Amino acid sequence: EPEVTQTPSHQVTQMGQEVILRCVPISNHLYFYWYRQILGQKVEFLVSFYNNEISEKSEIFDDQFSVERPDGSNFTLKIRSTKLEDSAMYFCASTLTDGIPFFGQGTRLTVV
């Protein structure tokens, strides 16, 4: 069964460092998303991406965040200068046009 793959599963980084979280969406999907879940809190939408551009973003997705689809298969989330409060599980998701999103297993980001 096709699935969304995320790497790494766990990333530890020092405050102020840049991190790149990687995702391989399901191959025939067209819409791509990043969500995050701070420990003990609800899953929050960050950004959606379609046709090589951001289609929607939340207020969380500020100038420190960026997304890219560099090679037609990978979908990345970059955090330029990490803060302690960026520590969370980050989930990538992808959908066909019908909007039913399938989530990856997540990357646990720990900022120290």
Next chain:
Amino acid sequence: TQLLEQSPQFLSIQEGENLTVYCNSSSVFSSLQWYRQEPGEGPVLLVTVVTGGEVKKLKRLTFQFGDARKDSSLHITAAQPGDTGLYLCAGATNSGYALNFGKGTSLLVTP
């Protein structure tokens, strides 16, 4: 941001009991999804409901979407320990595919 309120927040029951969890909002959703999430893992889609009043069944799980498409319920019949997990509802509005999630109902089924 459209808020989704899930209740109860925690539920602990014995194997074989029935239960219902609820997902409520003041907003209308074009679709509503139910997910199950295990600790440290991503949400796994259980069902999507689209039409007001729609009822979908998945083995012992019954999902209902409210007539006004503002609320939903998940009913589990004869719960089993394998049903233990966090159940999340998430709604999409007509303005896009971004999902608004509830905080979830954490279910524990003991033998």
